[in-house]
Amino acid sequence: MFDLLQYSFVQNALAAAVLASIACGIIGVYVVVKKIVFISGGIAHASFGGIGLGYYLGINPMFGVLPFSILSALVMGTVSKKSKIPEDSAIGILWSLGMALGIIFVSLTPGYAPDLMTYLFGNILTVPRFDIYLMLALDLIIVGVVYLFYKEFLSLCFDEEFTTVQGVPTQKLYLLLLCIIALTIVVLIKVVGIILVIALLTIPATLSRKFTHDLKRMMLISTLFGTVISVAGIGLSYALDAPSGATIILVLSLVYGVVAFGMEMLEGRGTLN
Amino acid sequence: MKVDGKVMEKVIELKDVWTRYGNQVILEAVNLELEEPSGLLGIIGPNGGGKTTLLKVFLGLLKPYRGSVKLFGKSPEKSRDLVGYVPQYKRFDFDFPISVWEVVLTGRMSHTGFLKKYSDEDKKAAEDALKTVEMFQYKDRQIGQLSGGQRQRVFIARALATNPKLLLLDEPNSGLDPHMQDELYRLLDRLKKDMAIIMVTHDLSAVSIYVDRIACLNRKLHYHNSREIPVEDLEATYQCPVELIAHGVPHRVLEKHNGGS
Ligand SMILES: Nc1ncnc2c1ncn2[C@@H]1O[C@H](COP(=O)(O)OP(=O)(O)OP(=O)(O)O)[C@@H](O)[C@H]1O
Ligand SMILES: [Mg+2]
Numbered sequence: 001m002f003d004l005l006q007y008s009f010v011q012n013a014l015a016a017a018v019l020a021s022i023a024c025g026i027i028g029v030y031v032v033v034k035k036i037v038f039i040s041g042g043i044a045h046a047s048f049g050g051i052g053l054g055y056y057l058g059i060n061p062m063f064g065v066l067p068f069s070i071l072s073a074l075v076m077g078t079v080s081k082k083s084k085i086p087e088d089s090a091i092g093i094l095w096s097l098g099m100a101l102g103i104i105f106v107s108l109t110p111g112y113a114p115d116l117m118t119y120l121f122g123n124i125l126t127v128p129r130f131d132i133y134l135m136l137a138l139d140l141i142i143v144g145v146v147y148l149f150y151k152e153f154l155s156l157c158f159d160e161e162f163t164t165v166q167g168v169p170t171q172k173l174y175l176l177l178l179c180i181i182a183l184t185i186v187v188l189i190k191v192v193g194i195i196l197v198i199a200l201l202t203i204p205a206t207l208s209r210k211f212t213h214d215l216k217r218m219m220l221i222s223t224l225f226g227t228v229i230s231v232a233g234i235g236l237s238y239a240l241d242a243p244s245g246a247t248i249i250l251v252l253s254l255v256y257g258v259v260a261f262g263m264e265m266l267e268g269r270g271t272l273n
Numbered sequence: 274m275k276v277d278g279k280v281m282e283k284v285i286e287l288k289d290v291w292t293r294y295g296n297q298v299i300l301e302a303v304n305l306e307l308e309e310p311s312g313l314l315g316i317i318g319p320n321g322g323g324k325t326t327l328l329k330v331f332l333g334l335l336k337p338y339r340g341s342v343k344l345f346g347k348s349p350e351k352s353r354d355l356v357g358y359v360p361q362y363k364r365f366d367f368d369f370p371i372s373v374w375e376v377v378l379t380g381r382m383s384h385t386g387f388l389k390k391y392s393d394e395d396k397k398a399a400e401d402a403l404k405t406v407e408m409f410q411y412k413d414r415q416i417g418q419l420s421g422g423q424r425q426r427v428f429i430a431r432a433l434a435t436n437p438k439l440l441l442l443d444e445p446n447s448g449l450d451p452h453m454q455d456e457l458y459r460l461l462d463r464l465k466k467d468m469a470i471i472m473v474t475h476d477l478s479a480v481s482i483y484v485d486r487i488a489c490l491n492r493k494l495h496y497h498n499s500r501e502i503p504v505e506d507l508e509a510t511y512q513c514p515v516e517l518i519a520h521g522v523p524h525r526v527l528e529k530h531n532g533g534s
Contacts, residue, residue: 167353
């Protein structure tokens with residue numbers, strides 16, 4: 001097993017697993033406690049437009065998806081709050097609009113779009129070294145922003161109206177939160193793909209909530225969960241020759257199911273006695 | 274007004290304020306002036322009368338489409354660090370990962386400023402606020418692990434942590450048992466020496482005991498800078514006979530109908 005570590009694709013996969021777990025461990029907690037899973041899913045899917053654009057322009061799709069995901073976050077955040085139509089309908093519309101744009105761009109691209117499946121479903125075993133550096137840079141931005149705005153984000157998630165009354169520009173802060181969710185999605189794309197991103201944003205954070213009532217500790221625990229489980233998932237997918245992204249999510253769901261069920265059994269017994 | 278050679282700011286100055294949601298006018302030509310020391314102002318009125326809306330106008334959360342709002346001679350946005358706010362009880366996420374201490378600290382953000390950590394002064398203010406509402410020993414509890422009344426006191430502490438000159442409370446007594454309500458009113462009675470307080474409530478008997486001035490609100494604001502409510506104001510506000518509304522309210526609060534006016 002350990003001689004596997006000398007292969008650079010294995011090293012890259014492990015580095016990607018750790019970097020992805022840090023991003024989704026921290027940001028997933030906000031997504032879960034602020035209950036913005038749906039809008040996060042919307043940003044992720046709409047970002048497919050950026051991948052299509054990357055193919056169409058003949059550049060690395062990662063450079064297409066980076067600005068496109070930020071743009072989706074800003075548009076969704078603004079439209080869903082400001083427009084007269086209900087928030088979830090607005091998100092639904094933009095979600096499919098982004099995907100449709102991606103498909104059009106891909107179909108306009110002459111020839112064959114290599115690795116398209118990688119962007120949709122992820123493949124952690126083929127992450128190039130360059131993407132690792134990109135993920136590292138994005139992780140640094142994400143951690144930096146959360147460090148700087150920790151108290152504002154906490155108050156925003158808990159009570160938006162009161163935070164406004166305290167003189168915090170909550171609307172802008174909310175858009176900033178959506179933008180770092182967009183960056184997190186870019187970090188996660190190569191690991192699980194656009195379609196499955198939402199699982200990494202929700203499962204580790206939801207799991208961590210069962211162990212603590214402290215936001216910082218939730219971030220720590222969900223990062224640890226994410227790392228252990230995605231490394232286990234990589235091993236399993238290698239052993240079974242199964243797609244890595246889907247395997248990681250199956251393992252995550254399984255662990256979540258076992259922990260949730262186990263804790264309910266324990267709590268159930270506690271209240272009965 | 275001048276006292277000791279220094280200009281006294283009006284706590285609140287609302288001039289001809291109109292607000293609406295969509296096409297529906299919620300507040301109509303509201304005028305209100307409060308001067309220091311203003312004590313405890315009670316606002317009563319039926320459900321949907323616009324009480325919460327009026328507080329949101331004070332807070333600058335809602336812009337009137339006509340009229341002007343000034344707190345301490347400034348716009349609401351410029352007086353953030355002078356105003357404490359206790360929102361009307363709302364459904365919230367009992368699982369939210371935040372402690373009592375962290376909740377109360379958020380009441381300091383208008384002083385701390387952006388991108389800064391809470392200072393020792395902030396922590397001292399939060400501690401004092403929690404002690405004032407006798408909740409300091411619960412500071413490490415997660416917010417969901419408190420009773421409704423305890424949680425209400427934490428939200429009052431969060432507002433007090435701001436060290437406000439004006440405290441706005443939206444039905445702070447809902448969900449409190451009679452004993453806790455009494456405690457709350459005594460607390461407000463102590464606090465009003467240091468700040469102006471405006472309390473929205475449905476509890477008319479409390480109003481009759483603790484309040485220094487009273488206003489009735491139902492789209493229009495009836496306010497006469499006194500603690501007596503003219504019977505016709507009360508009837509106009511609630512649109513039902515006064516016997517139904519003022520059941521059990523001591524008669525000294527109700528101003529007798531004097532025929533002419
Ligand atoms: N966000 C909103 N959008 C549209 N209409 C609203 C909104 N908030 C309040 N209203 C309307 O404004 C009116 C006044 O509401 P408000 O919450 O100020 O009443 P209130 O006096 O506080 O009532 P309560 O005693 O029930 O708390 C109501 O008719 C309500 O339907
Ligand atoms: Mg109300």
